[in-house]
Amino acid sequence: MPRKPIDQRSKLRGQDCYWAAIRQLSAECGAFTLSDVVNRSNAPKNSVEEYMRRLKAAGYIEKAGKSGAANLFRVLRDSRFTPRVRRDGSEVGGNKQDHMWRAAKMIKSFTPQDLAVSASTDQVTVSEVQARDYCQRLARAGYFRRVEPNKYAMLPSKNTGPLAPCVQRVKQVFDPNLNRVVWRSGDDDE
């Protein structure tokens, strides 16, 4: 079954939920077991276990003794945002949309090419085509304004936060800062 778009997923499943539970448990009792985290979600044990294994590999949590037969863990490195970690413990870096969002907030008015050039780093390459697509979608969502046929400007009031509004494959734009869908295909049709 394909993964559901982010706004339709259950709030009791997924890494955001597990990480929130871990932080909460850590604040309340310091240490926690796998079952503690599972109990605060509606997810199968193995998916929580897999996420915690990754967190441990990346040094976000560490083992802190035993509670009966179960392993106790505690938070070693805190993060306000859910850590995205690969199986081997390496971090999943910012994606293209994160980079374009940050660059757009900085340079404020830009052609798609300006955005592609300023959003690219040695690890993440944004092409002009991708930048144009992002500009068009965010203009639809009312975040960018089209000032010239090939030039866009960031609307200051739409600086909602650090997380990039994401263009989803289901043709809608989701703003994770506001936690809602800000544009759906078919909303307008200019």
Add this chain to the structure above:
Amino acid sequence: MTAVESQVNGNGTIAPLQNVALFTSLVRRVSDRPGHLPGMATFHGYSGYGKTFAATFAANKYGARYVEMGESWTKKKLAESILTELGVQNKARTISDQMDQIVEALAIDGVPLIIDEADYLATKGLINLVREIHDKSGAPVVLIGEEGLPGQLSKWERVHNRVLDWVPAQPATTDDAKHLARLYCPGVQVEDELLSQIAEAASGRARRICVSLERVRELAATHGLEQVGLQEWGDRQFFRGQPPARRK
């Protein structure tokens, strides 16, 4: 690499540009500094040198938080804008509580905070707020501002003592223009003489070079040229950024 390929995935990065290299190494230094050293820094220079544009590379690489000051900003507006940029939900009501939230979030994140148009920090006396954020969170703070920024900041001794480095932005050179041509005119060979004239007309302003290069690209596209030199350019104007003369 073919022209098509270079358009699709060969955008390259701005890393080789002079100011990008300067700013990136500045962010690296304040981020990796030993614990006993202060972690504030300035990147200053005349308007149009492409300071903010140059900062995008390091900002993305280091996951920095970025706030641009405004002329009308008060302490409260500054604190709230930083909280928004940090993604803190449920902002506190008073400035002092908001400061606690900022300090906590930055201390956890450990990423640099970049404040642009930082001249307003000095003129409005908000600079001590920023110093407090830096002192309590330990997060590196990089201020971007006009040429006079270090002079303005030196009036506050406590701020001045916390600056690890003052780095002046440099005017764009012909080498920068060459690299910008690779980024902005992929698939078009722009001759060196044309590039040096474009750079000269721009008087060090990277943004003006980009506008001229955009025209080169249009010229190449409309005439199907793979190479553009002084001959193809003819007597077209370079972008100098001057307003049009008064009509008679």
